[in-house]
Amino acid sequence: MICVSIAHMPGLTEAIDSGAELLELRLDLIKEAPSKLFPLLPLTLDSIVTCRPGVYNDDERVKLLLEGIKLGADYVDIEIETAPGDLEVLLAAARNSGSKVIISYHNFLRTADKEDLESLMLACYEKGGEIAKIATMVNAPEDIRNLLSLYDLPGKKVILGMGPQGRITRVMGPYLGAEFTFASSGGGGETAPGQLSVKQLNEIYKVIDEDERIR
Template structure:
């Protein structure tokens, strides 16, 4: 599954970009933290699309600097409207609250618990520990770590394979591009690809280029 991040400053532009992205991708990620203004009615609208809703906190590399209470309430609106996925950080102290809320309102939303490291890729055992902690909370574990060498690539792919079908694994940066191509072959639920030179993390491959790579692989 290919996911295109939508990184626009308004919901109007985000919806236009999402329509275009869904012509070539399976799902989109609305990076709501990029919005200059975030309203509950906007969450209701974007939840109608096959999407991940992410309101990434600034302390995890995102742009959201509003109150944590507001962020949690916006996530709850997304859950009430049965968005396909929400992405909330492992470091977020209230992530279990969102899971409990989802269960209490009988929502179909799957909750992704995520870890990001923009400097390095932790060791294989450390990554295993991180994903295990994520899966003790949410439905899907996610990690996105900076790849600095070939060993990092192997560790990312090994951990994906260990949690096949339960994880989203990403190696960031130029050296991490191989993980974006091969991750889904090893069991990552999805990979992220950019569109129109708009990306949400370093190393994302253009969606059309990624699809061509997959085509060439499948035909070889």
């Protein structure tokens, strides 16, 4: 399954028109409040609410995520570095609403070694994540091997390599057991380095699926 990450309102329309099954609403990037976004979502479309650091302070980010949870987000993505008090508030809200919890780790500079990646993924589960998300910058082929090795471990997960060299991890994820992979809506709406558009991913999967049928 492809999750289309939404950074602006035009991207929301494009994603809905593309037939997406899952949307990530980047509340740190979209200017509109959650109360204006959720009424626009088709009932058949699942959603993840995410609010990355950098635009809002911690209190504002928690408030936006709580609003998204209250409005019916199917998933909430919480940074692994979130303060314990804020984490508990968000976990309690998610439990009460039935939202699934993604605990995520991002490193935009490098990929850790295999042992450290495994420890980070375990920490995502220990902090309350039903799904662990690991996204790191790929600088060498060894980084790709270390990231993909995480699929050998138990637990629901999404593993992503960022940057041009990491694109293969975005394509391969669903075939290795990822809950979903991420794509942009297109038109400059990328929310991470190396992110493919939903159109590009669908075209790649179409070729792969046709090749499998031929065999």
